[in-house]
Amino acid sequence: MDAFFASCEQKTYPFLRGEPILVCGNPVTRSVVAACSYEAKQYGISSGMSVKEALRLCPWAILVEGDPDKYQYVSVEIFGHLEAYSPLLEIFSIDEAFLDVTHTHRFFGGPLPLAERIQGEVEKRWGLTVSVGIAPNKLLAKLASGLQKPRGLVRLSAQEIPAILEVLPVEKLCGIGAKTKEALFEMGILTCGELGRADEKTLFRRFGILGPMLKKMGKGEDESPVLRSGGEGIVKSMSHVYTLPHDTHSFPELASLCLRLSEKVGRRLREGRYHGHGVTLTVRYRDFKTFTRQKTLARPLDDGYDIYRVAAQILKTVNLSPTVRLLGVGVSGLVREERQGDLFDEEKWRRLLEGMDRINNRYGEETVYRAAAFFPVIRKTHGFTEAGHGSF
Amino acid sequence: MVTELNEPVEVEVLFSDGKVRPLWFRWRGRKIEVRETTFVWRHTEGISTFAHFAVTDGVDTYELILDSRRFAWTLSKVETVWKKSSFT
Numbered sequence: 001m002d003a004f005f006a007s008c009e010q011k012t013y014p015f016l017r018g019e020p021i022l023v024c025g026n027p028v029t030r031s032v033v034a035a036c037s038y039e040a041k042q043y044g045i046s047s048g049m050s051v052k053e054a055l056r057l058c059p060w061a062i063l064v065e066g067d068p069d070k071y072q073y074v075s076v077e078i079f080g081h082l083e084a085y086s087p088l089l090e091i092f093s094i095d096e097a098f099l100d101v102t103h104t105h106r107f108f109g110g111p112l113p114l115a116e117r118i119q120g121e122v123e124k125r126w127g128l129t130v131s132v133g134i135a136p137n138k139l140l141a142k143l144a145s146g147l148q149k150p151r152g153l154v155r156l157s158a159q160e161i162p163a164i165l166e167v168l169p170v171e172k173l174c175g176i177g178a179k180t181k182e183a184l185f186e187m188g189i190l191t192c193g194e195l196g197r198a199d200e201k202t203l204f205r206r207f208g209i210l211g212p213m214l215k216k217m218g219k220g221e222d223e224s225p226v227l228r229s230g231g232e233g234i235v236k237s238m239s240h241v242y243t244l245p246h247d248t249h250s251f252p253e254l255a256s257l258c259l260r261l262s263e264k265v266g267r268r269l270r271e272g273r274y275h276g277h278g279v280t281l282t283v284r285y286r287d288f289k290t291f292t293r294q295k296t297l298a299r300p301l302d303d304g305y306d307i308y309r310v311a312a313q314i315l316k317t318v319n320l321s322p323t324v325r326l327l328g329v330g331v332s333g334l335v336r337e338e339r340q341g342d343l344f345d346e347e348k349w350r351r352l353l354e355g356m357d358r359i360n361n362r363y364g365e366e367t368v369y370r371a372a373a374f375f376p377v378i379r380k381t382h383g384f385t386e387a388g389h390g391s392f
Numbered sequence: 393m394v395t396e397l398n399e400p401v402e403v404e405v406l407f408s409d410g411k412v413r414p415l416w417f418r419w420r421g422r423k424i425e426v427r428e429t430t431f432v433w434r435h436t437e438g439i440s441t442f443a444h445f446a447v448t449d450g451v452d453t454y455e456l457i458l459d460s461r462r463f464a465w466t467l468s469k470v471e472t473v474w475k476k477s478s479f480t
Contacts, residue, residue: 008431011430011431012430012431012446012453012455013430013446013453013471014428014430014448014453015453015471069433069434069435069444070431070433070435070444072435073433073434073435074433127431360438361438361439362438362439363437363438364437364438364440365437367438
């Protein structure tokens, strides 16, 4: 979907149409730009930028507080609609998905007519524009979808792919971020063509097992299948992050937030019947430098308090003299239906957790939570009720 | 400027083709005709489902919420156009 959050807001509020808008967290505190309209992008604003920086580039931009419920609902509706064209739908993010139509496109007149049909239907029913990339694999389809936005429709044929990749900057490929780009630049590799011809052993020495994969990416090769979302092996980790309304180095405040985030992760794990073997803590300082540390556990977890205890251990080792603006807790190495086994009073805890889950399922998120998670500075905000990544 | 209200309101709706379409609502003694429903979405809180309708009378935009368990309507927000910068 094109500028998804911003487009939803422009559809909702007619006066925002044609205006540079920034969708962010609570605009009266501070946050980052979750999404911006195409009118705002013209000023060099992009997602992830601090609101302060975005307003420096475009002082008359309109700030809109994001509404995660709205985006989640529309996303689920649209992706549900896409399943009518193929059961092989892999949800990549809240506004991106891969649809494998290898075996179904002929029923709709071929890939191009099908893509046009999807674009037309989404625009008519939800008033949102969509960009579609058609290609032989996910890597190239993702690339194609971003070549002509908004309302783009790009089909990359096998014949034209080598010529496009030859001059394409490496960072245009999904999966090559700033650090990898920098490392490739140091090796004199600027384009996908150069990456595809690079010596595999040299790439292996620099990037380890990712090296050969990068070489394949440079050649436009991607063998990963389109996996139906919700299928086995899709979910590898779950996390929640929160941008604080103000910078802090108060350990009690951060520990309380850490518990609240851990509880949210724990609740989602139990909902999906997952347990995790690794706990990750992310701390972002006021200068945006980010610290991430993971602890691997012998015994898998799904209880928010157990997750918190591990995350808090990590938090104790973190330098809190530079103030913190964001905290995140994640659990990785997920397995299904593996029970914790060595707690004396496991059953009692299990019943308590199930009881809390039942109450929260019936009456809404955070109807009950551990008293230690209460900290007056961290108020319940709109976004705090929403599951998922990003600043809420 | 967006103003949070959360006030109960009376709404007349049309049920058609499996959809709910607000026609008008009464707020603070005023009858406001809905010219267009600009966006519809839902969210759940526990077992309750709330349907949100962003509607406009041609000038201002209102967010009406239907609590589908209690069949109660709330005017959640009103966005008035006259002072855009105060949206922030």
